[in-house]
Amino acid sequence: SIFNDALRPTIGFTPVPVALGDQVDVVTVPYGYTARPFFSWGDKVVKGAADWRSDASNTAAEQELQAGQNNDGMHFFPFPDAPNEHGLLVVNHEYINDTLHPNGPTVTENSQGQKQRPMQEVLKEQAAHGVSVIEIKKDADGQWQKVYPSHYNRRLTANTVMDISGPAAGSAAMKTLQDETGRRVLGTLNNCSMGVTPWGTYLICEENWKNYFVNRDEQDWQNRPAHKRYGISAEANSYYNYWESADERFDATPKAEQKRGGYVNEPNRFGWVVEFDPFDPESRPVKRTALGRLVREGCTCVMADDGTMAFYSGDDTRGEYVYKFVPEGKFRADAPAANRDLLDKGTAYVAVYHADGTGEWRALVQGENGLTPENGFATQADVLINLRGAADVVGATPMDRPEWVAVHPQTTDGYVSLTNNYKRGVDPDQPLNAANPRADNDHGQILRWREFDQNPAAEKFHWELFLLAGPVLQTQPKPGEFAALEGDRFSCPDGLWFDGDGRLWIATDYDELEPEYAGQGTNQLLCADPVTREVKRFMTGPVGAEITGLTGTPDGKTLWFNVQHPGLSYPASDGVTRPRSTTVVVTKDDGGVIGS
Ligand code: FEO
Ligand code: CA
Numbered sequence: 001s002i003f004n005d006a007l008r009p010t011i012g013f014t015p016v017p018v019a020l021g022d023q024v025d026v027v028t029v030p031y032g033y034t035a036r037p038f039f040s041w042g043d044k045v046v047k048g049a050a051d052w053r054s055d056a057s058n059t060a061a062e063q064e065l066q067a068g069q070n071n072d073g074m075h076f077f078p079f080p081d082a083p084n085e086h087g088l089l090v091v092n093h094e095y096i097n098d099t100l101h102p103n104g105p106t107v108t109e110n111s112q113g114q115k116q117r118p119m120q121e122v123l124k125e126q127a128a129h130g131v132s133v134i135e136i137k138k139d140a141d142g143q144w145q146k147v148y149p150s151h152y153n154r155r156l157t158a159n160t161v162m163d164i165s166g167p168a169a170g171s172a173a174m175k176t177l178q179d180e181t182g183r184r185v186l187g188t189l190n191n192c193s194m195g196v197t198p199w200g201t202y203l204i205c206e207e208n209w210k211n212y213f214v215n216r217d218e219q220d221w222q223n224r225p226a227h228k229r230y231g232i233s234a235e236a237n238s239y240y241n242y243w244e245s246a247d248e249r250f251d252a253t254p255k256a257e258q259k260r261g262g263y264v265n266e267p268n269r270f271g272w273v274v275e276f277d278p279f280d281p282e283s284r285p286v287k288r289t290a291l292g293r294l295v296r297e298g299c300t301c302v303m304a305d306d307g308t309m310a311f312y313s314g315d316d317t318r319g320e321y322v323y324k325f326v327p328e329g330k331f332r333a334d335a336p337a338a339n340r341d342l343l344d345k346g347t348a349y350v351a352v353y354h355a356d357g358t359g360e361w362r363a364l365v366q367g368e369n370g371l372t373p374e375n376g377f378a379t380q381a382d383v384l385i386n387l388r389g390a391a392d393v394v395g396a397t398p399m400d401r402p403e404w405v406a407v408h409p410q411t412t413d414g415y416v417s418l419t420n421n422y423k424r425g426v427d428p429d430q431p432l433n434a435a436n437p438r439a440d441n442d443h444g445q446i447l448r449w450r451e452f453d454q455n456p457a458a459e460k461f462h463w464e465l466f467l468l469a470g471p472v473l474q475t476q477p478k479p480g481e482f483a484a485l486e487g488d489r490f491s492c493p494d495g496l497w498f499d500g501d502g503r504l505w506i507a508t509d510y511d512e513l514e515p516e517y518a519g520q521g522t523n524q525l526l527c528a529d530p531v532t533r534e535v536k537r538f539m540t541g542p543v544g545a546e547i548t549g550l551t552g553t554p555d556g557k558t559l560w561f562n563v564q565h566p567g568l569s570y571p572a573s574d575g576v577t578r579p580r581s582t583t584v585v586v587t588k589d590d591g592g593v594i595g596s
């Protein structure tokens with residue numbers, strides 16, 4: 001394989017066994033390692049925050065100053081003078097659970113049979129979304145501690161004021177009753193994975209934002225690709241608890257009597273990459289429309305020595321695509337001001353995987369590749385707001401739910417987790433293909449690619465399947481067909497992250513209580529060798545939780561991961577306390593590099 005010139009990392013720990021049963025309420029790491037709950041839902045973030053109340057009776061206003069729920073993508077930003085001892089931890093809060101309220105959400109019905117929610121509950125739910133920034137530091141004993149209060153600490157929520165920039169900013173399709181400029185939006189939603197730029201900003205990514213909106217005008221919905229193609233429902237969506245009943249911004253039904261159609265365009269203002277500077281607590285986050293609008297999992301940067309960059313993203317829905325964005329400008333370490341708006345100009349591409357192991361990035365540019373006014377793309381704003389539809393036109397390859405992308409630190413090869421897809425080979429729009437070779441795919445695969453000449457801006461690449469996940473050892477792949485899974489079993493790869501030594505860390509997300517996953521145990525964190533494809537299980541989590549959000553210190557001696565939506569009583573693990581999504585810190589007892 002052309003990929004075998006990667007570093008071969010040492011993977012020296014003794015793997016942990018699967019954790020079976022429905023009462024597992026702990027995190028288990030290998031002998032010689034310590035894992036400690038570090039940052040949980042309800043922890044104090046902003047100065048003046050109230051203590052978390054274990055009966056969930058904190059108010060919406062209190063929640064605004066505390067950690068949100070469902071910790072997901074995150075990143076450790078070191079301070080330059082003490083990079084392994086002091087930094088900012090930026091943590092996404094993807095969504096909320098019923099545990100947010102003392103007795104779950106209150107739902108009533110009005111005289112028309114429409115579901116209604118109390119305003120204070122909706123406000124608390126909105127406050128539990130978004131991002132936390134916390135200052136963290138090692139104490140005299142070498143233990144990581146949260147610095148509180150800290151002027152860096154910050155919460156972004158579903159109601160934080162944000163700017164909109166790039167080619168779609170200010171277009172008619174971005175204007176709402178509240179915003180006649182099309183350049184100012186409240187909040188970010190469903191922040192799953194993330195990205196980091198070479199100039200030190202954090203990229204929030206907006207994933208399943210579609211679930212928060214409703215367009216009850218069935219005929220309008222049928223004809224509006226910016227709603228229908230993205231999965232917005234024509235019926236109120238219970239998953240996000242009928243916010244539209246308390247906050248009209250989430251009712252995207254067109255209202256002819258209101259300016260700019262009311263909030264019919266509000267969903268067009270979500271699905272973007274949102275950039276912000278964690279070191280500047282006053283900075284206003286910016287939605288960068290040049291990258292396009294997706295159900296966007298993450299945004300992973302690769303950079304060549306000359307400053308040429310690409311940003312890779314999966315669109316996590318069954319049969320959706322893998323994308324990249326190549327900024328027009330190059331990163332300049334010597335001119336920080338020149339980097340500030342690099343994400344406003346560039347080209348979005350979508351991936352096509354050919355059976356011969358080559359692939360193409362097809363440009364999503366108005367006027368090219370069939371993106372014409374006749375096909376619904378009169379301007380580049382049209383292309384970016386309906387990037388999925390543009391990708392359909394250019395012939396992108398439908399994938400098995402693309403989640404995180406990781407980039408190898410030495411070779412710059414990209415790895416994407418394709419988590420699972422029960423529609424593969426079943427839905428006529430999703431036939432088997434070389435990159436997605438298994439029908440009714442419950443277990444997922446990891447695919448990797450190398451850009452031609454290892455140039456981030458290349459329009460062609462080589463690719464292969466790295467691993468097929470699942471309980472069955474695939475020992476005899478046909479030559480060139482797909483790879484074996486060597487070592488410890490797992491299903492549904494989701495989080496992917498390379499450490500500096502080239503270890504590939506794989507976090508899983510499956511429902512261990514479903515029969516498809518019998519024997520797999522609770523969700524896991526694994527470590528893979530990119531050359532031998534050997535996989536070792538590093539950690540098992542509590543029942544009900546997915547594992548996600550991988551980051552570490554530059555020296556590799558601290559690792560953080562997230563235990564998202566645990567089911568029992570983690571992190572208290574006392575069988576009584578309500579569970580809390582939690583960031584866990586891992587160190588090696590001998591002070592060595594994690595995984596070595
Ligand atoms: Fe929020 Fe695709 O995981
Ligand atoms: Ca998640």
Ligand code: CA
Binds near residue numbers: 509
């Ligand atoms: Ca995910």
Ligand code: CA
Binds near residue numbers: 419
């Ligand atoms: Ca997932």
